[in-house]
Amino acid sequence: MARLLPGLPAGHRVSTTRVFGVRHHGPGSARAVRAALERYSPDRLLIEGPPEADALVGLVAEPELRPPVAVLAYRNDDPAAAAFWPFAVFSPEWQALHWAVERDVPVSFMDLPAALVLGRPKDDDPAEQAPTEPHTDTDTDTDTEAEAATDTDDAATRLRTDPIALLAGAAGHDDPERWWEDVVENRSPDDPLDSFDAVTEAMTAVRTAHPEHDERTLQREAQMRKQLRAAVKAGAERVAVVCGAWHAPALAGTLPGKPPTATADNAVLRQLTATTQAAKVTATWVPWTHSRLASSSGYGAGVDSPGWYGHLFTATDHPLEHWLSATARVLRDHDLPTSTANVIEAVRLARTLAAVRERPEPGLTEVLDATRAVLCDGSDLSLGFVVREAVVGEQLGSVPDAAPTVPLTADVRATARSLRIKFDPKPREVVLDLRTRNDRRRSQLWWRLRILRVDWARPEQVTGTGTFKEGWTVAWRPELEVRLVEASLWGTTVASAAGHRLVDGADSLAGCASAIADAITAELPDVLGDLTGRLDRFAAASADITGLLQALPALVRAQRYGSVRGVDTGALADVAQAVLTRLCAGLPAAIGGLNDDAARDLRPHLEAAHEAVPLLPAGAARDGWYGALAEAADRRDLPALLGGRLVRLLMDADRMDRQAAADRLHAALSVGRDTTDKAWWVEGFTAGGALLLIHDRALLSVLDRWVAGLDADEFLLVAPLLRRGFGQFEPAERGNLLTAARALGGSDSARVADPGALAGVDLRVAAPVLATARLLLGEVRGR
Incomplete structure (x- = not known):
């Protein structure tokens, strides 16, 4: 199509500039672009994408660069701020790149620079920037930044992200690529250029009906027109542009009104650079996967069936038969019997469905319907295996060693x-x-x-x-x-980087102990000396009981792993003993007077340290731990939750006999104490599991009498706490506990605190409720 680009000097008339508007990641678009380039034979090719990727084009000829791959651009001062531009073998841009490299045609990218895409607003303070997550939804489609879209209308959003899908849906097709092949590509076999003219015309109509655009789209199109003008000024006679179909009218100049001039485009871009601080970025090729090309991953230009599209593009002979044979292998891998006869029948059914639906060839819908009916016996569960492993797939690309990398x-x-x-x-x-x-x-x-x-x-x-x-x-x-x-x-190696990361993060007692455990597990002996010295200094100066409790289990794990890994952990034994000694000295005073929330937060650290102590060598320090627990348990200002927990820990460690524990439980539940404190004490005591109560009649009797003696108001007050404590038991434990409680003496009618309370109750009316209760209790007991 003959176009005169506004802003060119006199005499620069472009009579053979072609704009190929495509749907990204589709076999139909990829084949059409390849055929159109062969027919047009341009001497300059421009592709939608960041210009930083121009230096990577030469690697396209490397056999080790196998799609799916992506151009990764990241900010040098903050690598977490990154963007990806993915390509599959069936991506039109990838085929255009290959075509240009094979024929030594100059090719470059024409979209906004990644330096601006990843730049910071100039009025922002970099020190206040929150950590940036990588952009995995950045793409070579019409709106690379999904967050830039301001239009809340779903139809308009779909227009920007996949206009060909919208046209296909309007024509009654659920597969945009199949619609593209049936309506555009297959019906224009003599001149593929006419196909793209038709797409541009259709997009012109759509954009005329929906003229609203977000600011980023206008900036990108201004940049693309600027690059197109630069290519013409450089002397190119036949320029080909491969871009998202949505941009095609803006670059071909077919939109209503006068096309934007170079002055207008430069003004738009100046406004962008005036508000955005360009970043220093690095670009490289990285491997990508089919699942990351899927729209279900959140990728803005994703497709529903990358595995299916890859098969359509690469399978040139009997694609349907090969696809259903591969589907049968997927099902067999999941031990689902599928015979050759089933595959043949599925092929026939898919072709019949296509004929009934007036489609020239079976599409994905027909193939999945035939697969469900014949190969999966109507099971959606079996079909799910096919969708995940074949229709979407998990193919991983590769990049050559020559690609830029850290x-x-x-x-x-x-x-x-x-x-x-x-x-x-x-x-x-x-x-x-x-x-x-x-x-x-x-x-x-x-x-x-x-x-x-x-x-x-x-x-x-x-x-x-x-x-x-x-x-x-x-x-x-x-x-x-x-x-x-x-x-x-x-660091430049995994070992050095991991070691430096551990040392840098060891800024507290608990952090240092955790770093030592990680260093031993990862076999990084070079940093152990530094970390052990830091830990010793932290432990000597620390009065933080929580930090000491957190450090002890990590040190014990480090010692145990040292024997398996062959790392010398002798120095850690002295540090662990010192930490335990400080714990024993400070624990009783530190846990007295804590409020309920602080006690709940401290409890898991206390339990973890208690589990670690028996793994240390026997000695005065280990015996001192149990003495410290006993001293703490005798404190009057001990939180009720920790009071019950310490009694249970001492009893489980054979440092308190069961009769003494029963006496403690009886005292904790005696008259005069706050009802909520009683419930907290019970929760701490029972946290170790229900087996103790199931097999110890004395302890269960004390608890049973306390619950039976609660009045209605007290029961409503403590019920949430009791439910939380007993809810941690396994179903079988709860059933056995109920059986044990029913076996206690006087556990039926004699347990009623006030027998006169039943006076006037019509038991015949209550009979159905009682029957249901017995049924429920019987089911629980039977588990």
């Missing part, structure tokens, strides 16, 4: 290769044997990455005996690339 990322990749760890996005369970060198090094890598907040692997519980086994769930996610960039400020 040294830390390069170290992770090299280490993963040496350990034969694949960057697989599909979660898988791994059990490591720490006695083998390779498994131990894998464990080191994953623990060190977790210190750096790069959670490639998540530790899991492993059944069986022995401390030499570790369980992990491993799954790589694209956003971890940004985490690695963030972590690079700590």
Whole structure:
């Protein structure tokens, strides 16, 4: 189409500029762009995307750069502020890039610079900026910043993000790519250029009917027109532009009214630069996944079925048959029997449905309907496996080593290769044997990455005996690339970065103890000396009982892991004993006089320290712990919750006999004490589980008599506290506790405090209620 771009010098008439408006990430658009470029044969190609990616175009020819991949741009001073521009093999932009690189045609990106997209407003103080999460919804579609949209109308939002989907829906099609192929591409086989002219014309009509635009869209289109003018000024005779279909009318000049001039576009861009401080950014290629291309991930230009689209683009021979064969393999992997005859029948049904619905070929709707009916026997649960693993899929791309990267990322990749760890996005369970060198090094890598907040692997519980086994769930996610960039400020290798991160974060007693435990688990002996010295100084100067309680379990775990990992933890034994000694001296006074909220917060730390003490060597310090608990339990100003908990801990440790515990319980529930305090005391005492009450008749009798003696007002007051305490018991424990309570003497009619209270009650009317109560109690007892 012949266009005269406003703002060009005299004589610069562009008679062969073509704008190819596409739907991103679709096989129909990708094929059409490739065919149109072959037909048009431009001498300059412009693609929607950040100009910082121009330096990355040369890597497209590398065989190791396999989509799905994304251009990652991040701010150098704050790597968490990042944006992604994803590409799949069926993305029109990716095919256009490949076409240009294969034919040595100059190609560049024409959208707003990432330096402005990631820039800060000039009136903001960088020191007050909140941590920025990576933009995973940034894309090469019409509105890269989803948050920039100000139109609250759902229809207008859908227009901006996927106008071709809107046109397809208006035509009665639920698959925009299938509509594109049926209506546009397949019906214009002789001249694919006419197809894009038709799309531009359709988008012109849509934008004319909906002229509202957000500010960012206007800024982006001004930048794209500026780049188009620059290409023409540079002497290009045939310029091709690949952009989102929504932008096509703005770049082709088909919108009503006079097209914006260069002066007007420059004014729009000056306003942007006047309010935004451009950032220094770095751009690189990173692997991406099909699941991150899916609209369900929150990606602004996402598609519903990236796996299906990838198959349509790559399968040139019998795509339906190959797809349903792959579907059968997915079902068989889940132990769902699927025969060859079933596949043949599903193919026939899909073609029949397409014919009935007047479609030239079966689309995804027909394929899924046939899959549900024939291969899944009508089960939506079985169909869910197909949707997740085939229709969406979890394919991961790859990038060459030559791609720009920080040294830390390069170290992770090299280490993963040496350990034969694949960057697989599909979660898988791994059990490591720490006695083998390779498994131990894998464990080191994953623990060190977790210190750096790069959670490639998540530790899991492993059944069986022995401390030499570790369980992990491993799954790589694209956003971890940004985490690695963030972590690079700590060091150039995983070991050095993890060590520096631990030392820098050890700014308190509890933090230092936790860092020591992490350093031993991740086998970072070089930082243990520094951390142990810090811990000793913190412990000597600290009067914070909560900090000491938090530090002790971490130190004990560190000592135990040292024996498995082969790390020398001898110095930690003295520090742990010193921490325990300080705890014993300060605990009784520190926990007296606490209010209920403070007591509730302290309780889990107290319990964790109590569980850790038996793991220490026997000695005066360990015996002193039980003495400190006994001294604290005798305090009159002890919070009721901790009073009951300390009695239970002492009894479970055989430091208080059951009769003494029963006497303490009886005294805590005696007349004269506050009813709420009694409930708190009971909650603390019973927190260890119901087995004690089930098997100790004396303790249960004391508690039973107290509950039976509560009047209506008291019961309503303590019921929430009792419900919270007893609600922590397992269902079987609650059932056995009810049985034990019913077995107590006088647990039926004699338990009524005031027999006269039943006078005048018609038991015949109450009979159905009593029957239901017996039924419920019987069910509970039977569990």
